[in-house]
Amino acid sequence: xxxxxxxxxxxxxxxxxxxxxxxxxxxxxxxxxxxxxxxxxxxxxxxxxxxxxxxxxxxxxxxxxxxxxxxxxxxxxxxxxxxxxxxxxxxxxxxxxxxxxxxxxxxxxxxxxxxxxxxxxxxxxxxxxxxxxxxxxxxxxxxxxxxxxxxxxxxxxxxxxxxxxxxxxxxxxxxxxxxxxxxxxxxxxxxxxxxxxxxxxxxxxxxxxxxxxxxxxxxxxxxxxxxxxxxxxxxxxxxxxxxxxxxxxxxxxxxxxxxxxxxxxxxxxxxxxxxxxxxxxxxxxxxxxxxxxxxxxxxxxxxxxxxxxxxxxxxxxxxxxxxxxxxxxxxxxxxxxxxxxxxxxxxxxxxxxxxxxxxxxxxxxxxxxxxxxxxxxxxxxxxxxxxxxxxxxxxxxxxxxxxxxxxxxxxxxxxxxxxxxxxxxxxxxxxxxxxxxxxxxxxxxxxxxxxxxxxxxxxxxxxxxxxxxxxxxxxxxx
Ligand SMILES: Nc1ncnc2c1ncn2[C@@H]1O[C@H](COP(=O)(O)OP(=O)(O)O)[C@@H](O)[C@H]1O
Ligand SMILES: [Mg+2]
Numbered sequence: 001x002x003x004x005x006x007x008x009x010x011x012x013x014x015x016x017x018x019x020x021x022x023x024x025x026x027x028x029x030x031x032x033x034x035x036x037x038x039x040x041x042x043x044x045x046x047x048x049x050x051x052x053x054x055x056x057x058x059x060x061x062x063x064x065x066x067x068x069x070x071x072x073x074x075x076x077x078x079x080x081x082x083x084x085x086x087x088x089x090x091x092x093x094x095x096x097x098x099x100x101x102x103x104x105x106x107x108x109x110x111x112x113x114x115x116x117x118x119x120x121x122x123x124x125x126x127x128x129x130x131x132x133x134x135x136x137x138x139x140x141x142x143x144x145x146x147x148x149x150x151x152x153x154x155x156x157x158x159x160x161x162x163x164x165x166x167x168x169x170x171x172x173x174x175x176x177x178x179x180x181x182x183x184x185x186x187x188x189x190x191x192x193x194x195x196x197x198x199x200x201x202x203x204x205x206x207x208x209x210x211x212x213x214x215x216x217x218x219x220x221x222x223x224x225x226x227x228x229x230x231x232x233x234x235x236x237x238x239x240x241x242x243x244x245x246x247x248x249x250x251x252x253x254x255x256x257x258x259x260x261x262x263x264x265x266x267x268x269x270x271x272x273x274x275x276x277x278x279x280x281x282x283x284x285x286x287x288x289x290x291x292x293x294x295x296x297x298x299x300x301x302x303x304x305x306x307x308x309x310x311x312x313x314x315x316x317x318x319x320x321x322x323x324x325x326x327x328x329x330x331x332x333x334x335x336x337x338x339x340x341x342x343x344x345x346x347x348x349x350x351x352x353x354x355x356x357x358x359x360x361x362x363x364x365x366x367x368x369x370x371x372x373x374x375x376x377x378x379x380x381x382x383x384x385x386x387x388x389x390x391x392x393x394x395x396x397x398x399x400x401x402x403x404x405x406x407x408x409x410x411x412x413x414x415x416x417x418x419x420x421x422x423x424x425x426x427x428x429x430x431x432x433x434x435x436x437x438x439x440x441x442x443x444x445x446x447x448x449x450x451x452x453x454x455x456x457x458x459x460x461x462x463x464x465x466x467x468x469x470x471x472x473x474x475x476x477x478x
């Protein structure tokens with residue numbers, strides 16, 4: 001018996017049998033919590049695979065609903081033209097018997113697999129007679145089995161009312177999804193609470209989600225650890241010093257780079273370019289500190305030692321690295337992570353660097369919510385096979401230890417002497433399961449020089465670069 005889908009990535013993988021045929025589904029929440037959006041989304045995604053959907057509305061006009069949903073990436077007009085969707089405005093002025101008759105006539109004729117009632121409260125409001133209320137409620141309760149499909153009843157919760165009191169619906173429903181808004185640090189966080197799910201094992205009861213332009217509902221479901229393959233493809237290190245110490249790194253690894261708050265070595269972040277170039281991979285930087293232009297300029301400055309023109313450097317850097325900035329004080333931790341994953345997907349980056357990682361931690365005071373979001377972000381990226389690099393400033397022992405513990409490779413910049421106005425440093429570097437090393441300033445400078453050579457290679461015109469392979473296949477990948 002194949003189930004219907006929720007149509008939200010993550011949730012269907014987590015709960016594949018949530019919406020089995022014959023289910024009565026209740027979507028409850030305060031105004032603006034996303035009930036209409038979620039119900040429409042379930043309706044839309046299942047209709048796309050041929051399950052006709054009937055939408056019974058008391059509140060909204062079809063035109064308005066279609067317009068809002070189109071902005072969220074759902075084209076109901078097209079669906080309607082294909083006969084896969086029907087919108088029925090319920091006449092609330094009629095007698096209950098007539099309403100039931102109209103609905104059942106439509107259902108008999110249209111034979112939908114999904115019926116949405118938006119909303120039950122609005123419908124009940126016009127029926128004062130309790131017997132008649134029971135009549136219409138019972139009609140909807142028995143409908144899922146009749147259709148061998150699903151019925152979604154939307155239940156409005158008045159503002160200020162925290163407890164969800166659904167009356168008898170709570171007992172009859174097979175699935176109850178309660179949508180809630182939560183304010184974290186003055187920022188809106190939406191969560192979907194799976195209150196009841198007959199026939200599906202629920203371990204995660206609260207799933208943060210966002211409603212996003214063109215994309216609709218995006219859930220942030222913690223990844224299942226068993227699905228994360230350990231040790232993704234091996235990646236090459238961009239210079240001999242790092243190669244000597246680390247040997248190699250993998251996709252899915254987390255590298256943590258830390259510097260003291262009083263000293264930011266110019267070379268730390270731009271090392272990323274070397275890894276990207278050496279492996280011919282795209283890198284994304286999400287900075288919690290600097291806008292994109294500033295980040296690009298720092299890269300150009302760091303590689304000025306190569307002696308190439310600013311334009312050449314810019315060309316190479318922009319080809320391999322995408323710069324983005326995200327204000328950690330502008331998002332709740334769950335939403336920030338959702339935004340980051342969206343960026344990684346959008347730019348199809350293989351390497352993701354987070355810059356200024358101490359800032360979101362400070363913003364959230366390392367709360368349990370923050371830790372859960374961070375852990376889930378890392379595991380989501382690992383599952384996607386990304387190399388993760390986190391760069392931050394030392395704040396305190398607790399944070400430094402936490403970030404180090406979460407990493408596979410740790411690099412700490414320790415300032416040493418200053419000579420000729422130049423701040424020198426050493427790099428304490430450690431890979432999980434290996435001996436730690438102390439790299440000298442000269443080693444690290446040598447590293448950048450080696451990256452200059454890779455840049456030089458990439459700057460050569462395409463034709464010239466290809467020449468060595470002409471005349472023999474022995475230069476294939478090694
Ligand atoms: N294009 C959009 N981009 C982002 N958010 C949107 C968009 N359209 C609507 N929303 C959000 O969706 C919410 C409304 O959801 P809706 O499903 O109508 O709520 P409910 O039915 O529970 O009252 C609004 O609070 C709004 O913030
Ligand atoms: Mg609504």
